[in-house]
Amino acid sequence: MTLLDVTASTTTTETTPTRTHDAVGTANTRVEGIAKVTGQARYAGDIPFAELAHGWLVLSTVARGRIRSIDAEPVLAMPGVLAVLHHENAPRLKPGVGLMGPDASTLLLQDDRVPYRGWPVALVVAETAEQARAAAEALVVTYEEEPHDVVFTAGHPGAYTPESSRFVQPDVERGDVEAELAASAVVVDEEYTTPEQYHNAMEPHAAMARWEDGRLEVVDSNQGSHAVAQLLAALFSLDGDSVRVRSEHVGGAFGSKGFNAHLILAVMAATQLDRPVRVVLTRRQMFSLVGYRPATAQRVRLGADADGRLRALDHESVSLSSALQQFVEASTRHSRALYGADALRVRTKVVPLDVGAPSFMRAPGWAPGSFAVESAMDELADKSGEDPIRLRVRNEPAVAPGSGLPFSSRNIIACYEEGARRFGWADRDPRPGTRRDGRWALGLGMAASAHSAGVAPATASITAEADGTFTVRIAAADIGTGARTALILIAADALAVPKESVRMKIADSDFGPAFLAGGSMGTTSWAWAITEAAVALSKKVVPGDPIPPEGIMARADTTELVGGREQRESLGFGAQFAEVAVDVATGEVRVRRMLGVFAVGRVVNPTTARSQLIGGMTWGLSMALHEEGVRDVASGGLANADLAAYHFASNADVPVIEADWVDDPDTYNPSGIKGLGEIGIVGGAAAIANAVWHATGVRQRHLPIRLDRVL
Ligand code: MOS
Numbered sequence: 001m002t003l004l005d006v007t008a009s010t011t012t013t014e015t016t017p018t019r020t021h022d023a024v025g026t027a028n029t030r031v032e033g034i035a036k037v038t039g040q041a042r043y044a045g046d047i048p049f050a051e052l053a054h055g056w057l058v059l060s061t062v063a064r065g066r067i068r069s070i071d072a073e074p075v076l077a078m079p080g081v082l083a084v085l086h087h088e089n090a091p092r093l094k095p096g097v098g099l100m101g102p103d104a105s106t107l108l109l110q111d112d113r114v115p116y117r118g119w120p121v122a123l124v125v126a127e128t129a130e131q132a133r134a135a136a137e138a139l140v141v142t143y144e145e146e147p148h149d150v151v152f153t154a155g156h157p158g159a160y161t162p163e164s165s166r167f168v169q170p171d172v173e174r175g176d177v178e179a180e181l182a183a184s185a186v187v188v189d190e191e192y193t194t195p196e197q198y199h200n201a202m203e204p205h206a207a208m209a210r211w212e213d214g215r216l217e218v219v220d221s222n223q224g225s226h227a228v229a230q231l232l233a234a235l236f237s238l239d240g241d242s243v244r245v246r247s248e249h250v251g252g253a254f255g256s257k258g259f260n261a262h263l264i265l266a267v268m269a270a271t272q273l274d275r276p277v278r279v280v281l282t283r284r285q286m287f288s289l290v291g292y293r294p295a296t297a298q299r300v301r302l303g304a305d306a307d308g309r310l311r312a313l314d315h316e317s318v319s320l321s322s323a324l325q326q327f328v329e330a331s332t333r334h335s336r337a338l339y340g341a342d343a344l345r346v347r348t349k350v351v352p353l354d355v356g357a358p359s360f361m362r363a364p365g366w367a368p369g370s371f372a373v374e375s376a377m378d379e380l381a382d383k384s385g386e387d388p389i390r391l392r393v394r395n396e397p398a399v400a401p402g403s404g405l406p407f408s409s410r411n412i413i414a415c416y417e418e419g420a421r422r423f424g425w426a427d428r429d430p431r432p433g434t435r436r437d438g439r440w441a442l443g444l445g446m447a448a449s450a451h452s453a454g455v456a457p458a459t460a461s462i463t464a465e466a467d468g469t470f471t472v473r474i475a476a477a478d479i480g481t482g483a484r485t486a487l488i489l490i491a492a493d494a495l496a497v498p499k500e501s502v503r504m505k506i507a508d509s510d511f512g513p514a515f516l517a518g519g520s521m522g523t524t525s526w527a528w529a530i531t532e533a534a535v536a537l538s539k540k541v542v543p544g545d546p547i548p549p550e551g552i553m554a555r556a557d558t559t560e561l562v563g564g565r566e567q568r569e570s571l572g573f574g575a576q577f578a579e580v581a582v583d584v585a586t587g588e589v590r591v592r593r594m595l596g597v598f599a600v601g602r603v604v605n606p607t608t609a610r611s612q613l614i615g616g617m618t619w620g621l622s623m624a625l626h627e628e629g630v631r632d633v634a635s636g637g638l639a640n641a642d643l644a645a646y647h648f649a650s651n652a653d654v655p656v657i658e659a660d661w662v663d664d665p666d667t668y669n670p671s672g673i674k675g676l677g678e679i680g681i682v683g684g685a686a687a688i689a690n691a692v693w694h695a696t697g698v699r700q701r702h703l704p705i706r707l708d709r710v711l
Contacts, residue, residue, distance in 0.1 A: 023489040023499045027607045031485045031504070032249070032478075041249045044221040045206035045280045052208070053082055055269050055279040056132035057262065058122040058139050059288060060114045063148035063636025064354045067112040067121055071140040075124060078138065080131035083273055086122040087111055091268050097235040099227070099258040101167070104324040105357045106235055108264050114143060115324050116356050117637040118288025123265045125277055148354040148636045152320040154191070154297035156351040159318060160326060167326040168348050172336060172402050175343025177301075180312035184303030186384045192300065192372035192701045196320065196629035197293040198638075198646055199361060202480075203251025204283060205290055207263035210276035216267065218245040222257045224516030226475040229509035231259045232267060245509040253479040255360030255518060256290040287641035291359020292629060294320035294329050298372035302341075302379075308386040310341035310395045315373060321350040325357040331369030334682075336402025337450050337571055338373065339395040346402065354636060360518065362619060363678035366451050367685070371623075371703060374447035374686030379699065382430075388690070389416045389425065389575075392448055400569035408668035411599035412448065412573035418662055419446070419575040419597040432697040440581035440590075443695025449574035449683035453524065453601065453674035456515035457559040460529035462491070462537045463551040469501045471551070472533070476506040476526045477517035481677060482608030483526070489604055490527045490671070494534035512557075520572070520675030523604060525558070527671040532556035565668070572664075572674040574598035576617070576687040582695045587710035589692055591621055594657045594684070599664035601674030613659035613680040620684015621657075622649035628704050647704075 035041040060067075072084040090109035096102040108120050121141055126132035149158075162168045181187060207220035216238060222228045222245070229245040232238070250257065262279040269277040281289060296319045303312035319329035332346035361367070381388040393413055399406050420426065428444045429435070435442040460474040472491045478484040484504050492499040505511070515525040537554035541547070577595040582588070596617050603609045626647040630639040640646045659680065666672055689700040692710065702709060 023492040024602070024604050028485050028489065028605050029607060030482045031488060043203050043206070043249050043251055044208060044219050044247065047208065047219055049208060049210065049276045052276045052278055053125050053127060053273060054129040054132045055123045055125045055266055055277050056129065056136035057120050057265065057279065057285060058124060058136045058141065059285065060117055060119045060121050062114055062143045062145045063117040063150060065114050065143045065145040067114060068142040068144050070122060075135045075139045078131070078135045080127035081124065081135045082127065083125045083269065084122055084139065085109055085265065085268055085272065091271055093235050094237050097231055098325065099231065100327070103357065106259065106264060108261055109268070116322065116354050117635060118356055120261050120265060123269055123279070125269045125273060129280070150353050150355055150631050150636045151633060152295045152351055152353060154318045159349040159351045161349050165326055168328055168350060169330055172344060172346045177312045177314045177343040177345040180343040181301060181303040184311050185306040186304045186380060188300070188302040188376050188379045188383060190300060190376060190379065190701055192298045192375055194296045194368040194371060194703045196295050197361060197623060197627045198287055198629050199254060199256035199290050199292060200286065200643065201252030201254060201256055204281045204286060205257060205260055205262055206278065206280040207266045208276060208278040209266040209270040211270060211274060214242065216243045218243070218263065218267065220245065220247055220263050221250045222247045223253045223477050223479055223518050224475070224514070225477065225507050225509040226513050227516055228259055235264065236267060243509065247477060247507045250477060250479040253517065254362045255364065257479070258359065261289045284642050287638055288356050291357060293361035294327065294358035296329055296331055296368045298331055298368070300372050300376040302376050304380055304384055306384065308380065308384040308391045308394055310339055312343045313339055313341035314345045316347040317369065318349045318351060320355065320358060321352050322355050322357040323352045326350055326352065327358045329358065329368060330365030331372065333365040334369035334373045334450065337400055338448055340397030340401055341395070344401050362616065363451055363681045366678065366682045367623065370447065370449065370683045371685045371689070374683055375689055375701065378445065378690040378693065387430065388446055389420055392416065403569055405567055405569045408568040408570040409664055409666040410573060411662055411664045412575070414662040415573060415575040415597040415599055419577050419595055423577040423595045425577065432694050437581060439583055439585060441584050441695040442579065442581055443691040443693065444577070444579050445687045445690030445694055446575060446577045447683035447686035447690060449576050449596065449598065449679055450571050451520055451679035451682055453570045453572045454519060454521050455524045455528060455562055455669045456521050457557065457562045458514040458525045458529035459512035459555065459557040460526065460533040461553055461555040462533045463553040464537060464541050464547050465551045466547045466549050469503060470495055470497060471503045471505060472530055473505045473511040474526050474529060475509055475511040475514040476522060478506060479517045481612055482605060483517060483523055485608065486523050486604040487526055487530060491530050491534065494531045520678045522675065524669055524671060524673045524675050527673055528561065528669055529556050529558045531671060532558055532561070568668055570668045570674065572598060572600040572676060572679045574679055574683065576683040578687040578691045580688060580691040580695055582692060582710060587707040589625055589705055589710060591655050591688060593655050594621065596659045596680060598659065598661045598676065598679060600661055600676040600679065601664050601666045602672035603661060604673060609676055610659050612677050614657050616678060616680020617657050617659060617684050618649060618654055620681045621654060621688060623681065623703060624685035624688035625649065625653070625704050
């Protein structure tokens, strides 16, 4: 039985059952699970539309320059071809529209400039996808090439700083870092680097656009229908109400399904042809069009007394960005949140190069930042002869080090203790290179984990139906996480009805503003709005009175509630543990087990929460050992833009990974929820790198930990 198919056999209404709050916290499989595994769930690329035409992208083959010519005539004569859109005939767009503020990468087909290799220079539209592809591949485009710069270095002279760009987070400087370092008994001063990492959601990006009765209708794969609708309206200078975006099922997103080129081009083509048009990205095209985690170079300096108490923490992070958009990989978030040093200094720079715009990838900033800082803390533990967990506990801050704000709750010590107990940390010999299993050198490592757990405004409505069921409408997105199911549990408890009585309608911009499935803020934000709508509904429904045939609807908007809270720093915390085996002859690293223990507020659905955490930890393993986008300096493109050459963890690389949580009561928001979609990746790579050091005595400061870096 799926909850979405609830049909009542009676018109009896029962709106005031005894109040029960027993759905949240129980283990539930996804309500749409059967539909997904039987192929009934349709994704944006699967849904049939009458008169659908298909667009195929043509991407630039030079890294910088100008388009000299596009020879559309021969291609227009090919079978089924309907149009070739390019900078000379495409609809005009409004500049300055982007998910994160002004973004020149949304200005597609507006001029002859080529800002990076893989930039869309044309869209070919045809009756079938195959015809469009054949024509796109036959289209001859010539360029005036200009020299390009795609080489990222920390000392790049063109770097933007907080002084030269408003997009770069301001520095934090508290206390005198240099003086504290000079007075320290133990100092760590190292550079850590992380490479470009590429988004590869299981479902490639797809978007269908059509005009229906004066409204632009879009079916795509996104993380927030309302936000996408608003951005499209702005970009195409349309009235906000005239755009409707839906995205019922999404096969993974992780930050990559915000506002992408193929969607904008589908709308352009549908407008010009007055016909439904769909554009689907290929796996290779995803490598240049959906964002990626930029490379970082981070210098971390720690100064401590002989007993490991931190006097100074200095963290400078430089990340790669694009000339089109200054995306900042905010790696210093980790050092702003974790440790209480007498003096703290964090500084961020970005290096704009002739590459596509980087974007959010699961735990932006936190993931690479935790690799650097948690590796440095492990080096400090070794240098000061202190246990890595005791060192961290000794440096617990009283307030958030970056902001000075109190934490809404901080149960990280419980995570350390529970993790250490379950992982057998007490038996670890701190000396590196002391344990062997035949040709394998064994090591244990750990790292701290944290992620912001904020909340943002949303609107929700609930209708009490005449049949005794309830319909919830909210423009939430379920990107595969089980959000829809979690929200059913929330609504059931808020309404004090069985979960089977709740019908959850999501992912439709017509349901009103709602925060994205992103920033680990989705479930928390949506839950608050749904709970408020339930309260509003309970005031409208008179117990004992029948519900009219059209139902009774109540609506809530949490904008004021969210804005009116006391200032706190709300974060989830955790501790990650890894055991690795390193082949002393080849340098091969195998992770034997991982354990993550987290403090993530109230857990709505243990089944999908555990999946989220394990998924994040798996990505941490993949980040530690495999993932690396390799720039080809000569062409300016990626040398490994497909899943044959871009390595990532496969099943055989992933051992038993356990994730669990400790009690973490927190009333920062009334639901008590802290988002946990991202925290699983934070600290994972450092725990593995620290374990590799423990096995071998060789520090791993550069990801991924390739064979050639191990021995
Ligand atoms: Mo995410 S990287 O918050 O979509």
